Amino acid sequence: MKKRRLLAALGAPVTLFSATLLASEKLYNFAFKRVDYVPETSADKQKYASAYWSYVDWLHRQPVQTWQLNINDEANRLVATYVPASTTSNRTVIVSHGYKGDGETMANYAYMFHQMGYNVLLPDDRGHGQSAGKYISFGWQDRRDYLGWIARVIKNNGSRSQIVLFGVSMGGATVEMMSGEKLPNQVQAIIADCGYTSIEEELAYLLKRQFHLPKYPFVPIVSFINRHRMGYFLSDVSSVEQLRHNHRPIFFIHGEKDVYVPSWMLKKNYQAAGGPKKMWQVPNATHAESFWIDPVAYQQHVTAFLANYLPQNN
Template sequence: MKKKGLLAALATPVALFTATLVASEKLYNFAFKRVDYVPETSADKQKYADAYWAYVNWLHRQPVQKWQLNRDDAANHLVAQYVPAKTTSHKTVIVSHGYKGDGETMANYAYMFHNMGYNVLLPDDRGHGKSAGKYISFGWQDRRDYLEWIDQVIHKNGANSEIVLFGVSMGGATVEMMSGEDLPSQVKTIIADCGYTSIEEELAYLLKRQFHLPKFPFVPIVSFINRHRMGYFLSDVSSVEQLRHNKLPIFFIHGEKDVYVPSWMLKKNYRAANGPKMMWQVPDATHAESFWLNPAAYEKHVTAFLSRYMPK
C-alpha cells in the first residue's frame, strides 16, 4: 500500500477514536462536574412547585444551625443545615439529597420528619450547594462523609442517639451504599427512595434512553476519566454490592412509573439486601414523586416502618 493510501486508511478510525474521546469528556463533564445552582425540575413536576416552595419557606423560618466538616480544609469543606426537634429528642434523621440538589431541596422531607419529632440534618453533598468539591461522586465518596456526619450527631446529641438514614434518588443510592459500611450502633434504620443499583448501570441506561448511545465505548471511557480524576472506576460505585453487607432494617420506596431509575433496579437492590427489609412500590408515581402524590400516605408508610424498628 502506498503511503497516501495508508494514511487515508488510518485517518477514519483515528478521527472516530478522537471524536469518541471528545464526546466522552463532554459526557463526563455534563454528568459529573458540579453546578452551582439547582436545575429546574422536570415539566411534569412543576405542578408541585407551590407546595415545594411552601416547604422551603417553612425551613427558612426554623432555628437552623450550620454544621460543618473539615472547616479548615477548603477542598473538603462540607456544610449541613441542622433543624432541632420541637422538643428535645434523641432521634435524628440524616437526609441525603438528590442529583444536583442540596439540603434545602429536601425541605419537604425535613418537614415530615420534624413533625414526627425528629432532629433533622440536611447535608450538602460534595460538589453540591455550599459544600466543596469539583465533581459529583454519586454517593461513593459521600458515604464516607456521612459517616462523619453520623459521628457529629453522636458527639453533639449524645451516645443515646438513635439515627435514621434517609435519601431520595442519588440520596437513596447514597444511604444504600452506606448500608455496607461499619456503622455505629446508634444508626438504627435506613430508608431509600428510588435509589439506583450502580452508577455504571444508571449511566448506561440513561445513555440509551435519552441519547440513544450504546454503553460501549462511552461508559468505559467515562469510567477511566473518573478513575483519573476521582480515584475510582464507575464499577466500584454499587448499591447492590454494599447492600449485600447490610445488617440494618431497610425500607425501599419506588415509583412504579419511574423511567429515570427504572423499577427493575428497585427489585435488584431489594434482592441483594441482607437484614430485615420492606418494599413499597407506589402506583402512578414517577421518579422521586412518591411523596408528592400523597404526602399523608408517604408519612403513614414511613411511620409504620419506623414504629416497628424504633418504637417510642
C-alpha cells in the same frame, strides 16, 4: 496513490477515536462536574412547585444551625443545615439529597420528619450547594462523608441518639451504599427512595434512553476519566454490593412509573439487601414523585416502618 490510501485508511480510525474521546470528556463534565445552581425540576413535577416552595419557606423560618466538617480543609469542607426538633428528642434523621440538588431541596422531607418529632440534618453533598468539591461522586465518596455527619450527630445529641438514614434518588443510592459500611449502633434504620443499583448501570441506561448511545465505548472511557480524577472506577460505585453487607432494617420506596431509575433496579437492590427489609412500589408515581402524590400516605408508610425498629422511649 497507495500511500494516500493508506494514510486515509489509518486516519479514519484515529479520527473516530478522537471524536469518541472528546464526546466522552463532554459527557463526563456534563454528568460529573459540579454546578453552582439547582437545575429546574422536570416539567411533570412543575405542578408541585407551589407546595415545594411552601416547604422551603417553612425551612427558612426554623431556628436552624449550620454544621461543618473538615473546616480547615478548603478542598474537602462540608456543610449541613441542622433543624432541631420542636421538643428535645434523641431521634435524628440524616436526609441525603438528589443529583445536583442540596439540603434545601429536601425541605418537604425535613418537614415530614420534623412533624414526626425528629431532629433533621440536611447535608450538602460533596460537589453540591455550600460544600466543596469539583465533581459529583454519586454517593461513593458521600457514604464516607456521612460517617462524619453521623459522628457529629452523636457528639451533639449524645450516645443515646437514634439515627435514621433517609435519601431520595442519588440520596437513596447514597444511604444504600452507606448500608455496607461499619455504622455505629445508633444508626437504627435506613429508608431509600428510588436509589439506583450502580452508577455504571444508571449511566448506561440513561445514555441509551436519553441520547440513544451505546454503553461501549462511552461508559468505559468515562470510567477511566473518573479513575484519573476521583480515584475510582465507575464499577466500584455499587449499591448492590454494599447492600449485600447490610444488616439494618431497610425500607425501599420506588415509583411504579419511574423511567429515570427503572423499577428493575428497585428489585435488584431489594434482592441483594441483607437484614430486615420492606418494599413499597408506589402506584402511578414517576421518579422521586412518591411523596408528592400523597404526602399523608407517604408519612404513614414511613411511620409504620420505623415504629417496628426504633425504641419508643426517645
